[in-house]
Amino acid sequence: MNILIIENEVYLAQKVVSRLLDDGHSCVYAEGPNAVPDSIDFDTVLLSTSMPSLNYNEIIKKFEHSIVILLVSYISDETVTDPIKAGAKDYIMKPFIMDELLRKIYHFKDCRQLKQELQTMRNYLDFIFRDIDLSESNVVVELPLLIETNSQKCVDKIAFEFSYKLNLPIKFISLAKDNWQKEIQANKNKELLYLTDYHTLKKSSKDNLNALIETKKCLICSLESENEFPYNKTRVKKTDMVVINDNIMTINDYVKLMVVSFQGKYPDTELSKKLGISRKSLWEKRKKLNIEKKK
Incomplete structure (x- = not known):
């Protein structure tokens, strides 16, 4: 110095x-x-x-x-x-x-x-979350809370917002790992538990997890619908976000996702070229899949 x-x-x-x-x-x-x-x-x-x-x-x-x-x-x-x-x-x-x-x-x-x-x-978090608008998402504040989503990135942003609001550090736990149960049991409610990959668990494991988190400050992310979750639950779906889960997308779902995600960035000529289809086919896909063209 x-x-x-x-x-x-x-x-x-x-x-x-x-x-x-x-x-x-x-x-x-x-x-x-x-x-x-x-x-x-x-x-x-x-x-x-x-x-x-x-x-x-x-x-x-x-x-x-x-x-x-x-x-x-x-x-x-x-x-x-x-x-x-x-x-x-x-x-x-x-x-x-x-x-x-x-x-x-x-x-x-x-x-x-x-x-x-x-x-x-x-600054980095603001940068990577800058395009995620959650103003229309009605996220309840009671924990534990499970969020069904098509993009974990959306729930990542919500987790950090909870962390700031509660003035608690975040404990990140992937439920796809073998040691998740010990990590949750070790929590003394001095951290916000952020659990990902809920959709990868079998029903018996979900039941065990639900019993563990009853009194925990816990936010859970699932990339699938969870009909039997016993606590607070909400859904955050973003049509302009890339889907990341374990399911194989259909061709039409993929085309719809790519068009919605990138039509504001590329003109139709370039977008159809990147998709490997003609402009006419792109127009037909928009009509068939009910995709509104951005002006």
């Missing part, structure tokens, strides 16, 4: 710089803010609040994208409370143990990295 130390106590600053260099960091030392180079981006700024007549808020604002840790001789509104309100992350009292200072530096570095990774994952 690039670390800036703004400290007017030279001996202390030299001690800090020496230890940080030993740990493999790059350090710049300045006795005051005017001596700080503008050409370097600093990951962490160690800012002493012992310097008289210094506008700490101005310095913190300048380094708003850095982790600012205060080096303080005493605690007051001026040395701690106000700078933290301005954006400083933490403080450490002088004299301090260097290991404690390093612990704080690494702690906030890890926190920042986790926040960045979390934001990246949320």
Whole structure:
């Protein structure tokens, strides 16, 4: 990391710089803010609040994208409370143990990295779910809940929405795996259980599962109709989503799915070519399969 130390106590600053260099960091030392180079981006700024007549808020604002840790001789509104309100992350009292200072530096570095990774994952989820409009789907909020669907991706989106609403992490369990029963039994209702592949279970296994999840915060995805599910159930069918299940589609179902999915992307000439049929055949398929042409 690039670390800036703004400290007017030279001996202390030299001690800090020496230890940080030993740990493999790059350090710049300045006795005051005017001596700080503008050409370097600093990951962490160690800012002493012992310097008289210094506008700490101005310095913190300048380094708003850095982790600012205060080096303080005493605690007051001026040395701690106000700078933290301005954006400083933490403080450490002088004299301090260097290991404690390093612990704080690494702690906030890890926190920042986790926040960045979390934001990246949320951006990715927004990206892959961007074309799934569930505004017309009446999904009940009572759990356990089974959702019959033609696309697991739709239920994936619903699972994350439940997770945000309930403020619970998601436990992903595929019912096609052998250990699903142990994983469900180990759950203490501190997670949202998201169970996929319900349609792959035999009736006896479904009965066992239904008994296990009666009191669980559980969302279940099935790619087939489930007439005997004893709890809340709903259906989310998207005609413009690709069907992914264990069934073999008929030729007409496949053609209908491809036309509905891609007619907004390709003109009829190109779409019929990709399907290996003539434009006339495509027109006839639309009429036969009751496919409304998008304008």
